[in-house]
Amino acid sequence: MSDTTLPVADGGSLRRYAVDLARRHPRLLWTALVLHVLAAVAGLAAPRLLGGLVEAVETGSTTSHVDRVVLALFGFLVLQTVLTRYARYVSQVLGEQVLAELREDFVQNSLALPVGVVESAGSGDLLTRTSRDVEQLGWSVRWALPEWTIACVTAVLTFAAALSVGWWVALPCLFGVPPLVVGLRWYLARAKDGYLRESATYSQISATLTETVEGSRTVEALGLGRERVTAIDADIDDSYAAERYTLHLRTVFFPSMDISYIIPTVLTLLYGGYLYSQGSVSLGDVTTAVLYVQMLIDPVDRVVAILDELQMGAASLARLLGVAQVPDDREVSGREPAGEQLAAHDVRFSYVEGRDVLHGVDLDVGVGERIAMVGPSGAGKSTLGRLLAGIHPPRTGEVTVGGVGLVELPLGDLRGHVALVTQEHHVFVGSLRENLALAAPEGATEDDVRAALAAVDALDWADALPEGLSTEVGSGGHTLHAAQAQQVALARLVLADPHTLVLDEATSLIDPRAARHLERSLAAVLEGRTVIAIAHRLFSAHDADRVAVVEDGVIAELGSHDDLVAADGSYAALWRSWNGS
Numbered sequence: 001m002s003d004t005t006l007p008v009a010d011g012g013s014l015r016r017y018a019v020d021l022a023r024r025h026p027r028l029l030w031t032a033l034v035l036h037v038l039a040a041v042a043g044l045a046a047p048r049l050l051g052g053l054v055e056a057v058e059t060g061s062t063t064s065h066v067d068r069v070v071l072a073l074f075g076f077l078v079l080q081t082v083l084t085r086y087a088r089y090v091s092q093v094l095g096e097q098v099l100a101e102l103r104e105d106f107v108q109n110s111l112a113l114p115v116g117v118v119e120s121a122g123s124g125d126l127l128t129r130t131s132r133d134v135e136q137l138g139w140s141v142r143w144a145l146p147e148w149t150i151a152c153v154t155a156v157l158t159f160a161a162a163l164s165v166g167w168w169v170a171l172p173c174l175f176g177v178p179p180l181v182v183g184l185r186w187y188l189a190r191a192k193d194g195y196l197r198e199s200a201t202y203s204q205i206s207a208t209l210t211e212t213v214e215g216s217r218t219v220e221a222l223g224l225g226r227e228r229v230t231a232i233d234a235d236i237d238d239s240y241a242a243e244r245y246t247l248h249l250r251t252v253f254f255p256s257m258d259i260s261y262i263i264p265t266v267l268t269l270l271y272g273g274y275l276y277s278q279g280s281v282s283l284g285d286v287t288t289a290v291l292y293v294q295m296l297i298d299p300v301d302r303v304v305a306i307l308d309e310l311q312m313g314a315a316s317l318a319r320l321l322g323v324a325q326v327p328d329d330r331e332v333s334g335r336e337p338a339g340e341q342l343a344a345h346d347v348r349f350s351y352v353e354g355r356d357v358l359h360g361v362d363l364d365v366g367v368g369e370r371i372a373m374v375g376p377s378g379a380g381k382s383t384l385g386r387l388l389a390g391i392h393p394p395r396t397g398e399v400t401v402g403g404v405g406l407v408e409l410p411l412g413d414l415r416g417h418v419a420l421v422t423q424e425h426h427v428f429v430g431s432l433r434e435n436l437a438l439a440a441p442e443g444a445t446e447d448d449v450r451a452a453l454a455a456v457d458a459l460d461w462a463d464a465l466p467e468g469l470s471t472e473v474g475s476g477g478h479t480l481h482a483a484q485a486q487q488v489a490l491a492r493l494v495l496a497d498p499h500t501l502v503l504d505e506a507t508s509l510i511d512p513r514a515a516r517h518l519e520r521s522l523a524a525v526l527e528g529r530t531v532i533a534i535a536h537r538l539f540s541a542h543d544a545d546r547v548a549v550v551e552d553g554v555i556a557e558l559g560s561h562d563d564l565v566a567a568d569g570s571y572a573a574l575w576r577s578w579n580g581s
Ligand SMILES: Nc1ncnc2c1ncn2[C@@H]1O[C@H](COP(=O)(O)OP(=O)(O)OP(=O)(O)O)[C@@H](O)[C@H]1O
Pocket: 119, 351, 352, 357, 375, 376, 377, 378, 379, 380, 381, 382, 383, 384
């Protein structure tokens, strides 16, 4: 199984984040805590009253006294129930607010992730964090955290109440502590790694499934079904092994913890009995003490069991916060570009450390110029295109627009200067109108959207859709043909209105008739803009102002078509072989 490259936050960051979240809601937090304390105090009256009842019966008190004790018992139980309900309600409101903030932080961090990081980590890991980890954390924050707080408060107060009977009760209770602490430390240290491992295996299953679904045509064409099933089976086996490990831990740990509870009860009975026989304490005291020690078992048991839930929540939180720890490759400086001239200076870049794909590229693109990039497969054309569009930052050197590094511009501003056009055209779930409007940085009116569709020659079919521009498209909606999806992408570009376009295989997947139609749409979008086109068909290079020949990660030749043909270098050879001359 491959390691995910998205990081997992460490304990220190988790604590700082939790403290920060708590600080944002002081009123709710204190209200919940005070209510939990009051509810626990109300609940603690019962053993005292019952002890009193035993004494009253033992000493032959009047029936009216016994009735008063029973009535008080009933009153305290009702009070405890009401306070507990209200305390739970306030805690859950607090939990919902905290969870909403956490989700917002996570979405913001995910959207700010550098594309290269998402690509190498695979979408599976991010998807698992978005779904399973958010769900697990939701459960912890809404349910486990409030219940754990209640259990802690109740345990501490019950112990204090037990001590109020007499210091002698502390002794039996203390004997239960060492096995509890030792067992808990043993378990928590292992369970944390277990839960992280479980989550990582879910990410891997999700990644393999996503990859298989996305490549389903290739899988079918090459008959790779069996291999994919084997790969998914291997991931499921890993996941099963991780789950079995945590199950094994729980099976060993929880029953062994019962010893910690049995010891104090037995010792209280024995020691209390001895003190009673010596005449040091009354029978009522012994009853109250035994009841308190019994009452202590339930909250302590819940503290331990819910700690396990919280541990799972903490593992999920660590994975969600880890996304925020991906180093940001943007260093927004606030400098404004002076013009639209795009330039690359000594640009080097590697996907894998130590293996540069670009080895020092220099290129000055004139405003309004058309440059065609040609060269053998694997030479680095697409990579250079992505760097010129600011998708990846250079390892060293810089790509600038109007003298300002692309990495210095906020993402929203960057797309007004330069955009990449590829054959990948995602149609989002939503109406066609929404799909287009999302490209306009300052929002788009109905007229803007219609004008953009008209510019790419798509208004006729868009109006003819069942509900026109309001038709739902994307997954589960009306299916657009590949050419239509491409036109939607082009119309988005019209709305985004970047000065420079980098084209990479813009129309390669479309049948020739649709391609000719799309060429016209594309020509309309290119009109008046600076264009760098990665030319897979040489005739488009012929029309460009300059041709850049990329070979082995550098620009080997640069000049007009005629100059390069005359220079009789690589381009001339390419041109001759393509032309058949
Ligand atoms: N995401 C990636 N991760 C790792 N290596 C990559 C990645 N994308 C490209 N490469 C490698 O970088 C080198 C340049 O690839 P690039 O796609 O930029 O070349 P190209 O000239 O555009 O080729 P083609 O014309 O076949 O698209 C190749 O060796 C390729 O294997």
